[in-house]
Amino acid sequence: MRIGVLSDTHGNLEAARIALTCMGEIDLLLHAGDHFKDAHQLAKSKELLVCAVVGNCDWDMQEPEDLLIDAAGKKIWLTHGHKYNVKFSHHMLVKKALQHKIDVVVYGHTHIPVIEEQEGILIFNPGSASRPRGSRGPTYGMLVIDNQQVIPYLYDL
Numbered sequence: 001m002r003i004g005v006l007s008d009t010h011g012n013l014e015a016a017r018i019a020l021t022c023m024g025e026i027d028l029l030l031h032a033g034d035h036f037k038d039a040h041q042l043a044k045s046k047e048l049l050v051c052a053v054v055g056n057c058d059w060d061m062q063e064p065e066d067l068l069i070d071a072a073g074k075k076i077w078l079t080h081g082h083k084y085n086v087k088f089s090h091h092m093l094v095k096k097a098l099q100h101k102i103d104v105v106v107y108g109h110t111h112i113p114v115i116e117e118q119e120g121i122l123i124f125n126p127g128s129a130s131r132p133r134g135s136r137g138p139t140y141g142m143l144v145i146d147n148q149q150v151i152p153y154l155y156d157l
Contacts, residue, residue: 001072005126005141006039007032007080007108010057012130016042019129019140019157026142028071032108032126033080036063055080055109072145074103081107081125090116090123097121104143104150113139113154124152 004023009016009031020029020042029048031039033055043050054063065083069076077097084092086109093105104122112134113127126141138157143150 001028001145002026003028003030003071003076003143003145005030005032005106005124005143006042006129007126008034008055008111008128009038009130010128011035011038013038013041015130015138015157017045019138019155020046022155022157023140023142028069030069030076030078030106030143032078032106033058033065033082034108036061051078053078053080056082068100068102071143073148074145074150075101076104076106076143077102078106081109086110086125090118093123094118094121106143112136113141115152115154122150122152126154129157 004026029050031052033053034057036054036058039050039052054061067078111128114125116123127139129138132138142153
């Protein structure tokens with residue numbers, strides 16, 4: 001299973017579409033917030049299954065802040081991360097993930113890409129395709145689930 005991952009597109013659909021094109025064939029698109037509507041506009045244009053959450057810049061939206069997704073037998077928690085102090089540590093993410101037996105945490109908010117494992121949990125942030133922070137530049141991600149293994153990838157745009 002191939003899962004494309006975006007976050008923090010902030011209305012820049014051009015950058016998001018380029019990232020989506022670069023992903024090739026995917027089974028699912030995850031969007032970790034800021035801007036929730038971007039994910040659904042992208043999904044319509046490519047007829048994709050999408051799971052998205054709202055972030056701190058998705059004002060007045062009555063949509064989920066957290067989603068639990070079962071993908072090819074793996075539990076993925078999708079969150080923007082702003083309510084879990086992700087700019088300072090992954091402690092709150094790991095604590096909740098352990099409580100709920102989650103395999104992968106996908107978050108955004110920081111605009112900085114991350115692939116990290118803590119206590120057997122994969123922590124993944126695709127960065128931002130439109131407003132990167134840090135020295136890396138615009139990025140997007142991919143999760144490939146094969147033989148019960150989750151393989152994370154980060155790509156420069």
